[in-house]
Amino acid sequence: MKILVVGGAGYIGSHMVKMLLEQGHAVKTFDNLSSGFQDAVLGGDFIRGDLADQAKLDEVFDAHQPDAVMDFASHIRVDESVKHPDKYYFNNVSNTLNLLNAMVRHEVEYFIFSSSAAIFGEPEYVPIDQAHPKNPLNPYGRSKWMIEQILEDYERAYGLKSTCLRYFNAAGADPSGLLSERHEPETHLIPLALQAISGKRGGICVYGRDYDTPDGTCIRDYIHVVDLCAAHGMALGRLMATGLSRRYNLGNGQGYSVQEVIDAAKRVTGYKMKVIDGPRRPGDPARLVADPTPAREELGWVPAYPDLETIILHAWESLGVRLLSERKRRVA
């Protein structure tokens, strides 16, 4: 198939491009490199472009006539979205609309959308199933929920079929070590803990130990990035085979606390790190754990790397490869 991967130079998108290429698809990556890296796109064609540029989108759709579009291009920082909602609604909503409108103009019917657990807000119960009320607490979560609702309207009006994949905590890296989690600035727990261990930063701050959880730290459902990407492939296959638009929660259904992640990182790497206790980070729910049953039953999705230590090991190995290549570049 011909697949256009928007935001394919980012963390999850670049893993998707690699997997699609390995599966034999013709892949075009479209990315403005605002937060992605061109060297993370391991094959296929790369087009540098911005979703705000409708003429460029028309050019890309005319030239490549994709069978389907996967969209990974969004800003992802909750705290930033509170400070700069304009940035989030412009990129995550308005620019995504430009993409959807280009799909409608060019009669491309199938869309896979990166949504987020942030659409649920403070959980009323866990594990969070697909029917859980959607009460996003911040512009980031709202931007994702808006697009989910817009997609329902676009299907009714224009026949655009979509699957929305609500990620819980994406983590890990491709076991090859060729790709890694790279965010500037980094805000996610696992890469920050590993950077603390590697000496790239002084330590890790635990944001709150007074939550209503067994050890007082927040619980999250960490899902390996390769498993997330596998779900995208299955979701597209099912969408094209059935024509039925769906929404799935993607997590392992197993939660780990911040302290458990720190302990696991020490075990996996064999190194210590400096741990500092800090205040709660605004907007962090105590527990976010997915009920992934529909993805398992309907897509046959069985995560290959559900184990936290494996997720951390792959992240650690990829960080090692990256630091080594950065050092080689500096020396050369």
Ligand code: UFG
């Ligand atoms: N944490 C720390 N110290 C750090 C970084 C994180 O204690 O230095 C804690 C956070 O408070 C949280 C947990 O580690 O309890 C995980 O935090 P991350 O920042 O790694 O991930 P989030 O759960 O905040 O965010 C993820 C996605 C978001 C999405 C959100 C859904 O990365 O895009 O889940 O609520 F919005």
